[in-house]
Amino acid sequence: MLVLMSLLFVFLMNSPVGGLAGSSVPLEVEQLIRKAFEDHSWLSLKTEKDVRSYCEAIYCEEILGEVTGDIIDFISCSSDWHSVVLVQDMVLVEEKAEELQVLVWISYFDLNYKDGMPVYSISGEETILIHLKEKEEGNYKIARIERVTETPQSIARVGN
Numbered sequence: 001m002l003v004l005m006s007l008l009f010v011f012l013m014n015s016p017v018g019g020l021a022g023s024s025v026p027l028e029v030e031q032l033i034r035k036a037f038e039d040h041s042w043l044s045l046k047t048e049k050d051v052r053s054y055c056e057a058i059y060c061e062e063i064l065g066e067v068t069g070d071i072i073d074f075i076s077c078s079s080d081w082h083s084v085v086l087v088q089d090m091v092l093v094e095e096k097a098e099e100l101q102v103l104v105w106i107s108y109f110d111l112n113y114k115d116g117m118p119v120y121s122i123s124g125e126e127t128i129l130i131h132l133k134e135k136e137e138g139n140y141k142i143a144r145i146e147r148v149t150e151t152p153q154s155i156a157r158v159g160n
Helices: 002-013 027-038 048-056 061-076 152-158
Strands: 083-096 099-114 117-136 139-149
Touching: 027 083, 027 099, 027 117, 027 139, 048 061, 061 139, 083 117, 099 139
Parallel strands: none
Antiparallel strands: 083 099, 099 117, 117 139
């Protein structure tokens, strides 16, 4: 229920991430979430140790092994991945002692070429609830990622 109410609130407020008006997502948390979704430097990592080190800065111990394993599996397969993920918006929906929940809207963009020029097109969108835990004063890490929706309404939100 809280998630649905938060979705409605954000939709009605239509506050972009750039302003973060009323969302009160701490800057450090916004940067962490953006790194988790938008940074693709992990694609160039070569060893399991490097991947784990990269992930330790973002994820809690509870999910570190799973995320690290997924990344290693992905890197080890040959792929022609030409997608980019961008965070479109986020809002703080719950704050408890040492825990935050942030609702995040992301868009997937595929890269194609037309007449030799790169062309990006939206290939999908999701609304995701991120659960974070404070590990040190003001230093949060992602403890859980919960996919809430993947709907055409999310696509309409990007244009606002």
